[in-house]
Amino acid sequence: MKSVVNQLCQLQDLILVRDEHRAAGGGEHLARLNESIATLTDQLPDAVRPFFSRLYGRDHVVMSPVHNGCCAVCGMRLPVSQIQAVRQSKVIQYCPGCSRILFEELDAPQWVGAAPTRGEPRKSGLSRFSAETLMIPDLLAGSAEDTIELLASKMETGGFVSHADKLITAALERESLLSTAMDNGLAFPHVRGIEGGSLTLACGVSREPFTWDSEGTKVNIVFLITIPTAVSAFYMRLIAGLTEAFLKEQNRTALIEAETPAALWKALLKATRYTIK
Ligand SMILES: [Zn+2]
Structure with missing residues (x-):
């Protein structure tokens, strides 16, 4: 069986x-x-x-x-x-x-982020599952592998998800099924089946587009996303919301021009204000 x-x-x-x-x-x-x-x-x-x-x-x-x-x-x-x-x-x-x-899923990476404390104002939009500490402006990466490694390490050191090494392996396995690179220089590498907690999103941006996959697709805005099974359906809406926000060139440019994690985070929140609730 x-x-x-x-x-x-x-x-x-x-x-x-x-x-x-x-x-x-x-x-x-x-x-x-x-x-x-x-x-x-x-x-x-x-x-x-x-x-x-x-x-x-x-x-x-x-x-x-x-x-x-x-x-x-x-x-x-x-x-x-x-x-x-x-x-x-x-x-x-x-x-x-x-x-x-x-x-039975053995050895799944775990979400280890902090649960919201009582009395804390309810978060909305992207701030529910991402933070300034998960932003990498001026990503110095030349491949999908480098990018996923950098973003997964951010998630681990930021205290969001355990075992960056498992995340990297799982995200690359997913890429091998079908590249997550899309139009407009976007890519959405991700890992499903994270144990517990909530969705987590890290973002890295490169000034110069680089080759993501074997088809030669060029990307410069990458979102690494970890997805607990329970929110699989919401993940589709998140992808649709991000894609819609970055159809607009001005939103892509704002991300690419951000020089600090704070500026990148601000630009990301602004761009997704209406497409991610
Ligand atoms: Zn059930």
Whole structure:
């Protein structure tokens, strides 16, 4: 059964990659991705496919990792016997709360940011998941690898996410499925399945565009984003909001010209004021 769970996780990854590609306004790889999704769905055992399709018809997040004894998507605490069954992976386990297929994710990076303290004013927009300490103006990077390394280290030293090394590996694996470089010099490398907490976003900007992927796409504004499973759907809206904000050349220029982390943070908040709520 383990291999079926792996098959399902692979299919889930592809579905989310396709959805992201669509949310970011990409279209050129859509047909190929849809074809791979159809092929993988066909390859599922007959006993599993109908359940998968029913869940998929309801929501595109079908698989949920078990984190701290709970379903990471709906938060329901799972019986100990079921957690063991998920670990043994002999029979597919469905969450009693949301019906998603449960799987064990070993060794996921963790969100370690500070929870908001009582009495603190409620944050809005991008400041809910990013901060001035996660900004790198004048990024001195020449590749996707360098950039992801610099941004992941910022997240770790800033006390947002543990294990920068795991983040780097996971983000590069995701890039190998499909480049996250988009039009207008933007790229959105990211890591899913972060344990707990909230979404985190770091931003790096380079004066000179550099080559991001094997297709030769040039980028100069990069957002590294870590995504807990529970907020997968919100992530699509975030990508759409960022893409929309940076369709405007003046917003891109404001970012590129920022000389300090404070100036970059200010420019980013201003540019996304209306597109990210
Ligand atoms: Zn659930």
